[in-house]
Amino acid sequence: MDLNYTDEELAFREEVRAFLDAELPASISAKVKTGKRLTKEDMENWHAILNRRGWLAESWPVEYGGTGWNAVERQIFEDESFAAGAPRTVPFGLKMLAPVLMKYGSEEQKNHYLPRILDGSDWWCQGYSEPGAGSDLASLKMRAVRDGDHYVINGQKTWTTLGQHANMIFCLVRTSTEGKPQEGISFILVDMDTPGVTVRPIILLEGTHEVNEVFFDDVRVPVANLVGEENKGWTYAKYLLTHERTNIANVGANKVSLDHLKYIGRKQKVRGRPLIEDPLFAARLAQIEMELDAMATTNLRLLSSPDSVANAGPMSSMLKIKGTEIRQALNDLTRRALGPYAMPFVSEALDAGYNEEPIGPDYAAPVTQEYFNNRKITIYGGSNEIQRGIITKMMMGL
Amino acid sequence: MDFNHTEDRAMLKDMVSRFIADNYALEARNEIAKGTEGFSRQMWARFAELGLIGALFSEEDGGFGGAGFDIGVLFEELGKGLVVEPFLASAVLSGSVLAQLGNAEQKALIAGIIDGSKLMALAHGEPESHYELSHVATTAVRDGGGWLINGSKAVVLNGDSADLLVVTARVSGETWDEDGISAFLVPADTDGVSVRGYPTMDGLHASEITLSDVRLPDTALLGDTGKAYPAIEMAAARANVALASEAVGLMDVCRDMTLDYLRTRKQFGVPIGKFQALQHRMATVLTEIEQARSAAVNAAGRLDRPRIEREMAISSAKALTGRIGRLVAEEAIQMHGGIAMTWEYGLGHFAKRLIMIDHQFGDVDYHTARFAELSRQAA
Numbered sequence: 001m002d003l004n005y006t007d008e009e010l011a012f013r014e015e016v017r018a019f020l021d022a023e024l025p026a027s028i029s030a031k032v033k034t035g036k037r038l039t040k041e042d043m044e045n046w047h048a049i050l051n052r053r054g055w056l057a058e059s060w061p062v063e064y065g066g067t068g069w070n071a072v073e074r075q076i077f078e079d080e081s082f083a084a085g086a087p088r089t090v091p092f093g094l095k096m097l098a099p100v101l102m103k104y105g106s107e108e109q110k111n112h113y114l115p116r117i118l119d120g121s122d123w124w125c126q127g128y129s130e131p132g133a134g135s136d137l138a139s140l141k142m143r144a145v146r147d148g149d150h151y152v153i154n155g156q157k158t159w160t161t162l163g164q165h166a167n168m169i170f171c172l173v174r175t176s177t178e179g180k181p182q183e184g185i186s187f188i189l190v191d192m193d194t195p196g197v198t199v200r201p202i203i204l205l206e207g208t209h210e211v212n213e214v215f216f217d218d219v220r221v222p223v224a225n226l227v228g229e230e231n232k233g234w235t236y237a238k239y240l241l242t243h244e245r246t247n248i249a250n251v252g253a254n255k256v257s258l259d260h261l262k263y264i265g266r267k268q269k270v271r272g273r274p275l276i277e278d279p280l281f282a283a284r285l286a287q288i289e290m291e292l293d294a295m296a297t298t299n300l301r302l303l304s305s306p307d308s309v310a311n312a313g314p315m316s317s318m319l320k321i322k323g324t325e326i327r328q329a330l331n332d333l334t335r336r337a338l339g340p341y342a343m344p345f346v347s348e349a350l351d352a353g354y355n356e357e358p359i360g361p362d363y364a365a366p367v368t369q370e371y372f373n374n375r376k377i378t379i380y381g382g383s384n385e386i387q388r389g390i391i392t393k394m395m396m397g398l
Numbered sequence: 399m400d401f402n403h404t405e406d407r408a409m410l411k412d413m414v415s416r417f418i419a420d421n422y423a424l425e426a427r428n429e430i431a432k433g434t435e436g437f438s439r440q441m442w443a444r445f446a447e448l449g450l451i452g453a454l455f456s457e458e459d460g461g462f463g464g465a466g467f468d469i470g471v472l473f474e475e476l477g478k479g480l481v482v483e484p485f486l487a488s489a490v491l492s493g494s495v496l497a498q499l500g501n502a503e504q505k506a507l508i509a510g511i512i513d514g515s516k517l518m519a520l521a522h523g524e525p526e527s528h529y530e531l532s533h534v535a536t537t538a539v540r541d542g543g544g545w546l547i548n549g550s551k552a553v554v555l556n557g558d559s560a561d562l563l564v565v566t567a568r569v570s571g572e573t574w575d576e577d578g579i580s581a582f583l584v585p586a587d588t589d590g591v592s593v594r595g596y597p598t599m600d601g602l603h604a605s606e607i608t609l610s611d612v613r614l615p616d617t618a619l620l621g622d623t624g625k626a627y628p629a630i631e632m633a634a635a636r637a638n639v640a641l642a643s644e645a646v647g648l649m650d651v652c653r654d655m656t657l658d659y660l661r662t663r664k665q666f667g668v669p670i671g672k673f674q675a676l677q678h679r680m681a682t683v684l685t686e687i688e689q690a691r692s693a694a695v696n697a698a699g700r701l702d703r704p705r706i707e708r709e710m711a712i713s714s715a716k717a718l719t720g721r722i723g724r725l726v727a728e729e730a731i732q733m734h735g736g737i738a739m740t741w742e743y744g745l746g747h748f749a750k751r752l753i754m755i756d757h758q759f760g761d762v763d764y765h766t767a768r769f770a771e772l773s774r775q776a777a
């Protein structure tokens with residue numbers, strides 16, 4: 001073992017830094033660093049910049065226009081990107097749909113959709129969950145009935161993240177009610193401009209609009225939009241859930257949050273001394289830092305290990321649990337650090353054009369909202385209870 | 399000992415609970431909270447008519463209650479209804495300072511608080527106070543026959559609606575000295591007072607207040623010069639009884655919603671409450687809520703004991719309800735899954751208030767450290 005970067009890795013890091021320095025627009029990084037809301041254009045703009053450099057699809061193989069980076073290189077890229085204030089890329093096309101298409105899609109689908117993900121022609125959203133099918137995803141009910149060259153889709157998806165920006169949605173649909181529920185599910189691609197598709201906002205508890213309900217009323221979708229075989233969609237969906245582990249632990253973002261929390265801890269005062277010197281606060285901070293340092297190594301160790309493919313299920317579950325718990329601990333402690341200034345909440349203050357003086361310290365505005373919003377991360381993508389179930393099921397052999 | 403409420407308090411509890419059920423549905427509450435002041439003047443007048451504000455004052459001050467358990471009973475119910483009207487700012491905080499320090503003429507203002515016609519706010523905390531109660535950097539200096547005040551006050555609850563502010567300022571000593579703090583009555587429209595109001599995450603209203611060369615007559619002073627700290631500490635103690643009790647009411651709502659959901663939400667063909675992974679966590683939540691309730695009862699019941707004993711119970715109640723409040727809020731959301739993340743479902747509003755209570759008058763860490771210090775003094 002050697003925990004030091006090699007010369008090549010160091011050179012790569014310099015290359016990433018130089019790129020970010022030259023190409024990341026200051027208008028975007030300023031928003032990210034101050035917790036302001038990004039617009040659709042900001043996200044599209046950043047995707048386009050990364051794509052020009054060939055670094056948008058950092059987790060794709062080279063043959064499809066990806067980088068072919070290994071786990072360490074990806075981590076370097078992630079760390080540097082977050083440190084520079086780059087936005088997270090939108091994962092639905094890049095990290096969720098693309099791997100499924102590469103493995104199970106037809107040649108036409110790969111040739112048509114993968115380049116459109118890269119050049120920004122399509123913005124994808126994920127249509128898995130339904131009101132009655134959350135953790136028990138296989139119980140989903142949205143029907144797709146074959147009618148000549150089309151499927152006719154009826155039903156509802158929910159929690160569709162950024163569906164308000166999307167023009168395409170990949171859906172799990174029920175094509176058969178025979179046998180086990182898992183055996184009648186298909187994976188299908190739907191153009192959201194098709195008649196019968198309706199998107200309605202769901203407002204989250206802190207007032208943001210990032211998820212939606214999507215209703216399907218006699219929506220006709222060409223049979224050519226089916227991915228792989230009919231009734232095999234569950235296999236594809238599971239492939240996605242277990243094999244997409246890049247950034248799952250959120251190490252890069254967590255490191256930046258830790259640094260930011262330390263900054264706040266030095267700025268906030270208790271009896272005229274920096275909060276970071278308060279023994280109770282310092283102990284809480286130290287615990288998170290120790291966890292995160294171990295987590296960074298757990299992440300790379302698991303991702304680089306030879307049996308990471310065989311053990312993909314439990315490993316990605318461990319990374320998801322630990323990564324989300326550390327993130328929530330950071331959000332919690334950052335909120336506490338603000339003292340009474342955790343309370344003010346002027347939603348417009350998080351929009352770019354807001355020019356009034358901040359209420360309290362200039363870093364306060366986004367903190368409490370982020371704490372509440374990030375309660376979602378232990379719920380979505382397979383809740384942490386479901387992840388723990390996966391670990392014990394796979395590793396206990398009972 | 400007796401762990402039942404007196405008949406009067408049981409009636410008060412029933413009355414508030416019924417009034418809230420009939421008039422204060424969550425949607426109505428959220429509409430009220432969105433308004434320019436963050437509460438409804440009309441609703442405030444109705445609360446006054448019902449005598450709920452009077453329940454927070456002793457008979458000698460013109461009310462018919464004012465003991466720890468009166469505060470506790472009322473705020474537990476207000477918590478269940480997520481009530482946003484200024485009970486804490488006007489009655490508990492300002493009213494308590496006024497009742498302790500005011501001369502006969504000043505105390506006459508209490509009648510206005512009780513009948514709802516006067517709104518008051520306590521402008522005490524400052525931008526760098528964190529939760530330190532003795533932190534007062536705002537200055538008051540002699541100015542002819544009166545006073546000249548300069549400084550800033552932070553996150554003043556309902557300061558943007560108050561007719562009259564109770565402002566603390568230092569007349570002598572260092573920033574954190576308990577001695578040397580005075581309290582003044584300041585009409586909100588006095589020259590040099592500027593108030594910037596804003597909403598808070600939990601649907602209340604607070605404000606930043608700047609005092610620049612505010613000139614006050616000598617009659618504005620409350621109590622003896624530089625001797626306001628004990629009254630401020632007592633007002634904070636009463637506020638913490640209110641907040642701990644409100645938190646318990648909120649916890650009860652979160653508990654009921656979650657129990658109900660665990661029984662009715664089905665996944666994998668069974669109610670999710672059948673999963674032992676959730677059962678044990680729910681059991682922990684139920685157990686911890688009883689601890690929080692006891693801590694709040696201890697604080698309410700010891701409000702009239704000697705200082706150290708009283709303040710230990712206060713810090714203990716605030717630390718425990720802070721820790722348990724967070725547990726309950728986070729676990730309730732998690733065990734619900736996605737639905738709890740929505741504005742519409744409602745749980746989130748209770749969770750937000752529960753978490754924000756930890757940011758008022760001292761959080762878990764502040765009160766844990768304070769308890770340790772008091773406990774050393776007691777030994």
Ligand SMILES: Cc1cc2nc3c(=O)[nH]c(=O)nc-3n(C[C@H](O)[C@H](O)[C@H](O)COP(=O)(O)OP(=O)(O)OC[C@H]3O[C@@H](n4cnc5c(N)ncnc54)[C@H](O)[C@@H]3O)c2cc1C
Nearest residue numbers: 128129134135159161376380381383385673732733735736
């Ligand atoms: C902000 C947000 C964004 C989302 N974005 C998307 C998206 O873009 N696309 C999409 O398809 N979905 C999305 N989701 C949906 C998400 O994947 C589901 O919320 C998640 O799968 C949980 O389902 P549920 O909300 O129905 O909760 P439920 O499944 O009803 O679970 C409720 C509780 O029961 C627990 N539970 C369930 N089963 C078990 C068990 N067997 N053992 C122990 N505990 C159990 C859960 O862990 C949870 O605590 C999003 C959700 C949120 C909150």
